[in-house]
Each structure stands twice: as structure tokens, then as C-alpha cells.
Amino acid sequence: MPDRSGTAVINLDLEGPVISRHLYGHFAEHLGRCIYGGFWVGEDSPIPNEGGIRLDVVEALRRLNIPNLRWPGGCFADEYHWTDGIGPREGRPRMVNTHWGDVEENNHFGTHEFMALCDLLGADPYISGNVGSGTVKEMSDWVEYLTRPGDSPMARLRRENGRDEPWRVPFWGLGNETWGCGGNMRAEHYADLARQYATYCRDHGDNKLYRIAAGASDDDYAWTETLMKQISCFGCEATPKNFFQGLSFHYYTIAGTWEAKGSATEFGNEDYYRTLFNAQRVDRLISGHSAVMDVYDPGRKVGLVLDEWGTWWEVEPGTNPGFLHQQNTLRDALVAGLHFDVFHRHAERLFMANIAQTVNVLQAMVLTDDQERLILTPTYHVFEMNKGHQDARALDVHLRVPGAGRAVGDGELRTVSASASVRDDTLLISVSNLDAEDGLTLTFDLRGRAAGEHTARILTADRPQAHNTGEAPGTVAPRAFDGVRRTEDNGGLRVELPPHSFVTIEAPLS
Template identity: 35%
Template sequence: MIQIGIRLDEEIGRIHPHIYGHFVEHLGGVVYDGIWVGEDSDIPNIKGFRQELVEKLKEIQPAVIRWPGGCFAETYDWRDGIGPREQRPVTVNWWYMNDGKIESNQVGSHEFVEFCRLVSAEPYFAVNATTTTVLEARNWIEYCNMEQGMTTLALKREKNGSPEPFNVKYWGLGNENWGGGGCMTPEDYCHIYRKYAIISKSVGPELQFIACGPYEGIPEWTEKFWAKYKEMYTVGRIAPMYGYSLHYYVTNTGAMGSELEYTGPQWYEMMRVGLDIEPFLQSQYAMLQAALPAHPVGLVVDEWGVWHQLYGKHPQPGKYLYEQAGTMREAVLAALTLNIFNRHCDKVVMANVAQLVNCIHSLFLAKGSACVATTSYYVFDMYKVHQNAASLQTEVEGKHITYTIEGESYEIPAISCSASVKDDVLAVTLANLSVEDDQDVLIHLYAGQYTGTGTMHVLSSPSPKDGNSFEEPYKVTPVEQAIAPAGSELTVTVPKASVVLLKLNCYSHKPV
């Protein structure tokens, strides 16, 4: 039996709601036929946005949404997306070389901010730091945020239908500048970041700038970036920074099978690579702290998820670039990732799963009038209880899984766990990484006791390859049951390849 100890007297920190963020890029079917169908569409919509998606997304409390890219951001001109839609230019999308699609610019700053308001999320804008000027980036911030009537750009925003400022707080200065964002060296990018941040900060003291960090394959980027960044100390000027961006994809190039066809070892290989995000976060944060001991900066994992790069054209529905089916494998991977973010909420201040709809690790599939919530959507629905709660120390002891793939042997834990407490409600989220066995789990509560009854929510299916599709939109959904813990111990059975949420009333023995 697996034993988990949860300590009510050892809090890691507050779980920032922005850890449960999302990503909308002008890529494939994310925007057009994804979130946007147009105001004249026969598909039910709210101000042009797909009504069913808006309503379902709002239910899971999406705290923040990143836009317009991704790689798309590094050739985006914000002026193309303002003014009367019928007069906006048609341009070449950054992804044109992959799918031949052009950009209509029907969704620009005004529309995206409206989408965020409809779902009660904060907007996070990614700024073009490669093919535009520092002044144009600063002007975009002024256009969005300056008070009504104060400047010519504020008047222009009013003329375009938005007298009140957008108050966009989060600005990412560049995207993947080590790759599609200009193939820069960390020193080159650091020089650009410093310029953008120091010039743009005059538009508003509330602005929070996010710098481009590495993806998992080039961790050394960080050391070189911070060495260059610290040169500013000699002149006494520090370019402001709220967060440092990391990208982490569990990239399937074949060793993990395909989306729907894989062996047990291939399942476990995906879980192992997903678990490796934890030491990546820890090492990156250690470098960040060493470089800036007096200036707290958080980690922003603004792209993460499973990416079946060789298999992303599966006919479910198989229409858009990098579209892929979502099964219980993606759901379990999402759950273990969110557990890691919860346990490192003292380091991670934001995370954005890639992407919202019709692309990579989607929460939705949309086509025509149909809109389907994937298995990963239900993980976010179950985990929303953690937002703004206090993350608790957890200790997991017991079974590990050993497997061999491509001649190498590996070991992973059977259970991933995180726990939080808010208003005397304890939330425990569990992911069973075993594709073969149910797990009996004994949960000890230290420095407190369970009170009354609780609920157990289980997301599982007879086959781990099951998911939701246009033909079977509700094939995999959570099932709820009552449970009755006693004292300070609770035993539950977690089905194979499943995600579980336990919601339990409790009280602490800690002195008030």
C-alpha cells in the first residue's frame, strides 16, 4: 500500500491562480473556428466568440490567458488588429510555412481583451521583440492602458470602441528568442530585454514584465542570460522583471508510441519525461536566486504540455496544424504537472498549458457547431479548488514502477500527489501513473483531523486510450462519490491511469 503524509502545519506557500493559465496563439485552429466564429455566424456566439467554449471555460476559472503567441508574436504588428475589421490587412501568418494559412487579423487587441472579460481571465500579452522596435512595443502598452482621453493613442483606442483602458498587466517581452524568435544568443536577447523593459516601464508602474528563458533542452541559456543581466548593476539601473519564462513540452517523436497506439513502457516513458519538469524548475530557480538574491522573480511556465509532433494530424478531427486527440494519457500527464506546480508554488507564479483548443495539449476540440471538452479539461475543472489555497508539504512512500525502453531501465513513482487547504477544506489531488494497476493509498493527516464526510471525484475510463470526441463528447467525465474519513487517516483506491480529487473537511491542531 502507498502511504501519503500531509502536514497541515507545513505550508509551502499560496498557490497562485495564474498557475492555472491558458494559451491562445494564432496557430492552426486555435483562434479561427476555435474561440472565434464571428458575430454573423450561425454557430451560437457571444460577440463573435464560440458561446459553448466561453461558458465551459469560465466554469474552470481560467485566471490568465496568454496571447497572441508563441512564435506568431514575433512577426505580429499590433496595429494590424485594431480598427474596423473589414479594413484590417490580411497578412502572412508566422506558421504559413507549415500550413499555408494567412492571417485575417479579425481577432486583435480589443477582441482578445473582450474574450478574457467574458471568461473572467486576465490577459497576458506577448510582445514582438524581434521584428519591431522598442517604441512600437511601448506604444502598444500605451494604446492598451493609458487613461481615457490622455494621449492620442488613448483617443485612438476610444475611437475603436474602447474608451476605458484594457489594463493589461502582464507583458512577455519576446518569445523563444533562442529559436523562432530570432535565433539569438542569451547575451543578445538580454540586451534587447533590458531595452524593452526600461523604456516601457514609464507607461505604468503596475506593469509586470516577463523575460524569455530557455526550454528544457538548453538550460545553460539561463546562466549566460543572468551574467549579462547583472552588468546593469555597475550603472545602478535594473530593468524590471516579474517573471522568467520557461517552456517545457513532453515531446513525442516516437519513443512514446503514437497518440492512440502505445505499449506500457511507452506510456511510462511519457510519464517519466513529464516528471522531469520538477528538477528543471528547481535548477532554473536556483540559478535565478543566485543571480538576483535581492530582487524576487518568479518562474513562468508559459508553454507546457504533451506534443505529439509526429502524430499531430489524427482524424479526431485532424483538420488543423498540431491538432491531436486527448486521452487519459494526456489527462494523467496534466495532473502530475499541476501537482508539481502546486508543490513548487513558492517558485512558479504562472503557467499556461499549450494550447486552449484544436492544438497540442488542448482543453477543447471545436469544429463547426460542435465543441468538445477533452479529458484534460476535466483535470483543470477538478484542480481549480487549489487556486488561492495554501499548498501543504506531502510525503509519498511506497510503490515505484520499473520499466525498460530502448534498452534502458527506468523507475518512476506510482502516484503523483499535491494537497492544499483553504477555509478548512483539504483538497488532495492524485494521479495514478500506472497503466496496469489500481493503487490502494493510505493518507495520514498530521497536525489535524478529518471532520464529517467528504467527496471523491474520479476521472478514469476502462481503457487509458479513451478520450472525448465529436462522436462521443462525454465518454470520459469525472464521477463523484461520498467518503467518510475517520480521525486522521483515510484509505482510498485510485484506479489505474486515473486522476482523483479528494475534498475533505478538516481542522488543524495548530495553535491560533
Template identity: 40%
Template sequence: MTIHIDPKAGKGTISPLLHGQFIEFLGECIDEGLWVGTDSAIPNTDGIRTAALEALKRLAPPLLRWPGGCYADTYHWEDGIGPRDQRPTTYNENFGTFELDNHGFGTDEYLHLCETLGAQPWMNVNMLSGSVREMHDWMEYCNRAEPTDLARRRAANGHSEPYGVRYWGLGNEPWCGGGNMTPSSYMDLYRLYASAMPSFTHSNDEPSMMYPIACGPDGNKRVERVEWTRQLFQELASFRQPPISAYDLHFYNWNIEHPEDSSTQFDQAGWTRVVEGCLELEDIIGEQWGLMQAGLAAMPYPEAAKDPRLESVDLVIGEWGNWHLDAFEVRPALRQQVTMRDAVTTALTLDILQRSCDKVSMACNAQTINVLNSLILTDGDATILTPNYDVFMMYQGHQGAQALGLDRQDSQTGVYSFASLKDGRILVDLTNADMTQAVDQSLTLPVDARVEDFHCLTSNDPHQFNDKADPNAVRARQVGLDASTGRKFTVHLEPASVNTLTLSLV
């Protein structure tokens, strides 16, 4: 019943980009959620809901992905720039949204938000209904320093300096809504788009600032995901390789086969099913990483000595989170509540990503506001922070830290754990995924340490959630512990709880 933590057992640096977020024009994620417009009676800052903006500032997401998702493959970026009263009105059918789209929140609004939050932008290109020229012009608009027509257009819209957008996803989920493509047909298109990307350099010797991201598989399809990756890398190995920096895997923790189970109503079996479901991601990461390395090993050696051989591609996860059946049945589309079941799986998923920091470079929770695994819900003029928001806040200290080698779960207590080291402090995640039973968990170290802080996120009832009537029903709280120094510590973990313990090395 003991977790042993060795500060010298480092296994890699946790990229802050593993704590990324995702916003899409889906349901009320952006329109009426994040974006209310400058003429709204809801308090706003240049059209962005002020309460949501302030919450995001505290969260400080290192990465923010936009405009989709499925929406990206119907989005024409020029619809969303320039004076808002001159932007076209279109219709958004994206994943059951079925709403008019006035394009009030576009490229400049999004990139200004990223600048405000200190977040790196990750933008997805329309590869289904767009064109290579449209992609090229969008990149020029965002990044060109020289006074081209597109750069002057950006300046006229309020941003004279280039935005410096580095991360570009080429298409989205082409195996389904992005075109029902095959690895071969997608790679044919990818080669065109990636080859047309401007480099924004001033000599052939300078490396491009651009980071093109290819579409990986549907992580929920056990057979298809293997074949997609194997075949895509085979196609990539054929003749010369286009620019490729990363490969984007998507994985949702589906909970859609049990009509009696909803985001807020579930029994013990439903609790266990969803908690165990999120753990599959760790196996998928290992599987996909292995397939990628095998594919890279088969890359041809170029005939010309000066031509580089493709030897590495980063694995990224553009979308992850819980998806419950009732999200399909509501308006606005894909809105679902967040209970401790979701908070526990969010914590466990972040632990998987952090533990896999030697394999995964970036990841985005889907989605930040009002959709699926949300951190923020809005209801009219109310802005509600879900328990997932607390999990991300509790985990902020892992960003940039050294991941420490721990077993995922204590075989006797069932407690899931993760730990990292930064600046002489160890941050330990302790998740009691038992729905009803509390547990006392012991921890040991080979050196002396002192307790600095202990936070617990739990609720009186695991079905409880935050809403307009009770926005703080489920909140993380600081728990008083004896600030003793030693090599062994015991902490009490409430049932269905996410906990973080900070130890300072002496």
C-alpha cells in the same frame, strides 16, 4: 502504503496564476476554434464560439496568454484593431498553419474576452519583426488613461477606460524562431525594449504598473538551457539593469521519437515514457531557480545609494504540455487528441507547479483549444471538452490555498499525491499512473477530518478520448464515499486515473 497529510506543514501559497492558459494564432486554436466571427452559422457571442465561451467561463482561467508564441514575433497589433471589414488580410505561416489571416480577433476582442472571464492578460511583444515604437504604442493603446491620440483611438474602438494590462512578454523563444539569438544579442534588444516601456504613473516615486517578462530557455535542451540562463544573467549584471520582473521558461513533454506512438495509439512502454517525461519539469524548475539565484547574487551594487539593486526575478512558465509526433503531420496544424495519458500528465504537471509555488509564479498550459495539450476541441459546429478540461476543473480548489508538504509519490503503491489547505478543507490529488492496475491507497492525518467529496477521472480504456461522436466518453464523476470522521481513510483508485479527495477538518 500510507500517505500522511499534516495540515500544519504549509510551504507557500498557490498562486491562481499557476493555472493559466495560452491561446495563439496557430492551427485552429483561435480562428475556427475560439473565434468563428459574427456572421458564422455556429452560435457565437460577438464572434466567439458560444459553447467554448461558456466552457471557459466555468473554468475561469486566472491568466490568459496571447497572441503567441511564435506568432507574436510576426504580429503587428494595429492589423487587429478597428472595424473588422477594414483590417488587412495577411498570411499566417506560423508553425505549419499556412492559412490566410483576416485579423478578426485582435487586441480589443482578446482583452474583452479576458474581462469576461476574469482572466489577467499576458501579452507578448513582437521583438523580431516589430520595433520599440510599435511596442510602446501598443502599451499606450491598452493602458493610457489620459486622452492621447492612442487612448482616443481605443475609446473609438469601444473601450473608453484603460485595460490595465500588466504582464508583457518581450519577445518569444529568441533562441529559435524568435531570431536564433544568443543570450547576449537578446539581452541587448531586451534592454532597449524594457527601457522604453511606459510606467503609467504620475510621479517618479510611484512604482511602475508594468511587469516585463524576459525570455528564458528552451527547457527541452539540457545543455543549452543551463548556458542560456547563466549567460543571460551574466549579461544582465553588466553595468545597469533594465526593468525585469520575470523570466519565462518553456518546457514541452516531447513524445516525437517513436513513429508507432501517437496521441491515441500507444503501448505500455509509450504510456510509461510519457508519464515519466513530464516529471522532468520538477528537476528543471529546481535547476533554473538555482541558476537564477546565483545570477542575482552576482548583481552589482549601484554606485548611487538611491539606485536600487536587482535582487529578485520571478520564474514563470509560459508554455507547457504534451507534444506527440502526430501533431506535426495533421491539418489543421498541431491538433492532437487527448486521452487519459495526457490527463495523467496534466495532473502531475499541475501538482509539480503547485508544489513549486515557492519558486514559480505563473504558468500557462499550451494550448487551450485545438492545439497540443488542449482543454477544448472543436469539430465544425461541435465543441468537445477533453479530459484535460476535467483535470483543471477538479484542481480549481487549489487556487489560493496553502501547499502542504508531501512526498511526490508513495514508494509502495506508486500513487502520486499533492495536497493543499484552504478554509478548513484539504484537497488531495491522488493520481494512479499505472496503466492497468488499480490500487487501494490509505491516507492518515494527525487530526480528525471528514470526507466531503471524491471525484475520479478515468476511462474503460486508456486510449479512449472524447470526439464529436462521443463527447463524454471520458468524464470525471463523483464517487460515493462514507462521510465518516476519523484520522485514517482508504480510497480505491482505478488504473490510469486522476482523483481528488476533499476532507473537512473537524
């Protein structure tokens, strides 16, 4: 098939909503080797660390400008009791992590260690509280322990454990997946609990909580509506009650079924296109949840939070099935790029998103191997190339690319995806050619402002299955890209996109 061509119009003087930096959030659960062997190696480890936290992981992640980190789960959050993870480590009680591998958890990484990690990363903490097996008092005490200045029972306990001043902890999850591993609740029952828990998760001092209610799986719009009814009324213009400020949902991308999700590295074009088609579905899901929320909150005061997203494959052969360790290919990177384009388009309602997960689990940023090597994944590079979108103003990208599609079942994958933003008079365009076989010539028609000399980078490889290993860590890595040229009238940019590629273009505006 011949290479395709098309146009994309961007009105540079018509800026849209701010793209919240929190759309580039991350997730670290007590699952497999995400915490132990990933973030945490202990103070006695020969691997360079600060207080037991692995420094090469921190240094790599700081280059992404990580805005927030969600912890301790996931499903683990609703069996985690925070008081087991404070005080001298040798005296902390142990537990069995029944959700993930049925292994013993020694609680050496707890509240103080997590807060130290967030400090090193420069990230806002997002703590997911225990609603499934915990109590209202337990979560209320945790908020007080972390954030209350002055004198109080929990503030005194914090000082006994070595921390005088409170921390700033803005984000609190009121449970996790309460429709499933977080308690198998009905929406109506959880809605009452969300109001109750939110009431006792209080603002202390100048720490203002952003409470996030545990929302739906996939397209369960009825769950979203049940929760929105707790804070507002149908079609009215009243200000929503201030029980929670965010409402979450979860969506994972797979190629097959949950029983046979497919291999992370061994796949053909059919699975490749099906994966990206399923990733594309996140646009419709965000639109659906947003539409329900708009009925009850037309002023969009409550943020939508996609605090678990990413690809989910069969685990790497020979690893513990409960540890969810998978490789990460160029296909995963293109899934990430597609998601971010969707996120940017929904910036007015979508406030936060957290990829699952940061280290060694599912669609990770970094992998650590048994030789203590650190591997940056293709997905890591998309986050790094895209970081200029954080807190920028979104720009609409009007695409017209005839024939840019691949049939997938009864649907079609749009094989070109793009988004753009402006921050500090700098334009950043992200564009993906998702076609596995054909190149694409795309002309960006830039209107309203003049763009200066551009720079560009590309992330691609010889095949979508390409991935990085300890022996070949740079197989999929960004490089300078010379396939972008000024148009003849000097009013735009013409980009020659090879198959299965992700490109960013940056230019100053005047």
C-alpha cells in the same frame, strides 16, 4: 502483479507558500483552429456568439476559473504587428501565417477582440510582444494604447477605435522563444534587448506591468543565467534590478522524437510509460532553473514562468500538419495532473504556467468539430477538478510507496503522484495512480488538524487511450468516487486507486 500499498503523511497545520492561481494559465495562438473556428466565429455565425466570440467555449472555460490567457503567440507573436489588428475589420491588412500552415491571416481577431474575450472569461490578459521582427517603439505604443488613461497619441487612437477607458493588462512577454522562431538570437544579444524593451514598456496610470523575459528551452540553464546576470550579481544579496519581473522557459512532453512524436490515441504501455517519465522530467527542469535563479535572486523576487507546456503528438490524420490538431486521451489528463503536482511543490518560485493550447491545438481544453459540437477533453476535467488549488496554501505530501515505479530506459517512472493544499479551511488532495496495470491502496495520514466529512471524484476509463468525441463526449469524465474511507483511528483517509486514475478529495478542516 499484486496491487501495491503505501502511505502519505500530510501535516495540515504546516502550510507552505501560496499556489499562484496563474499556474493554471492558458495559451491561445493564431495557429490552426485555436482562434478562428475555436474562440472566434464572427458576428454573422449561426453559432451563439457575443461580438463574434463563441459563447459555448467561453462558458466551458469560465468553469475552470481561467486566471490568465496568453496571446497572440507563440511563434506567431514575433511576426504579428498589432496595428494591423485594430480599426474596422474590413480595412485591416492581411498577412500570411508562415509559421503555422502558410495560410492567410485576415486580422479580424485583434487587440479589441482579445480584450473582449478576456473580459468574458474573467481572465487577466498576457500579451506576448514582437521582439523578433518588431521594434521597441511598436511594443511601447501597444502598452500605451491598451493601458494609458488621459490624453496621449495612443490613447486617442484607442478612443477613435471605440474604447474610451484603458484596460488593465498586467502581463507582457518580451518576445517568445528568441533562441528559435523569435529571432534565432544568442542569449547575450537577447539579454541586451530584454533590458531595452523592458525600459520602454512603461507603467501607465495604475496599471503595473509584470514583464516576462523570453527564457530557455528545456534545460538550457546557461540561457537563464545569462538573463539573471542582467538584473543581479553572482551570490550577492542585492535586490534585483527591475527590468523584468518574470523569466520564462518552455517544455513539451513527447513519447518519441521530434521527428516521430507518436500518435495521440494509438499507443501501447511502453509509449504510455515513456510519456509520463518524460512529463516527470519537468520537476528536474524547474529545480534546475530555480537553482540558477537562486544564485542571483536568493529572495525569489523574480518569478519563473513555464508559459508553454503540454503534450505534443502527430496531428490527427487528414488535418493540416501546420494546424497541430490532436486528440486528447486519459494519458494526457494524467500528464496534466502530474504537472500540477510538480507545480504546487515549486510554488515559492514558479509563478505562472500556460498549457499549450486552449482550443483545438495540442493539449487542448476543448475541441470543436465540423458539426459545431463542443467536446470537453480529459485534460479539461483535470483543470476543473484541481481549480480549488488556485491561491491556496501548499501542503507537503510525504509519500512512502515501496515498489511504485516502472523502469523506463535507464530511469524509473514514479507511478504515484500527489499534492495537497488548504484554502478557506478546506483541504484539497490530488492523487494519481500512473500505473497502467496495477491498482494502489494509499493511506493519507492527516496530522495537525481534524478533517471533516470528505467528498471525492475520480477521472479514469477502461484504458489510457480512451478519449471524448462528438459522438461519445462523456467517455472520460469525472464522477463521484466511493473508494475513499476513513481509517480505523479516524485520523486519515484510505484511498483505493484503480490503474491509470486521477482522484481529488475535498474535506473541511477544523
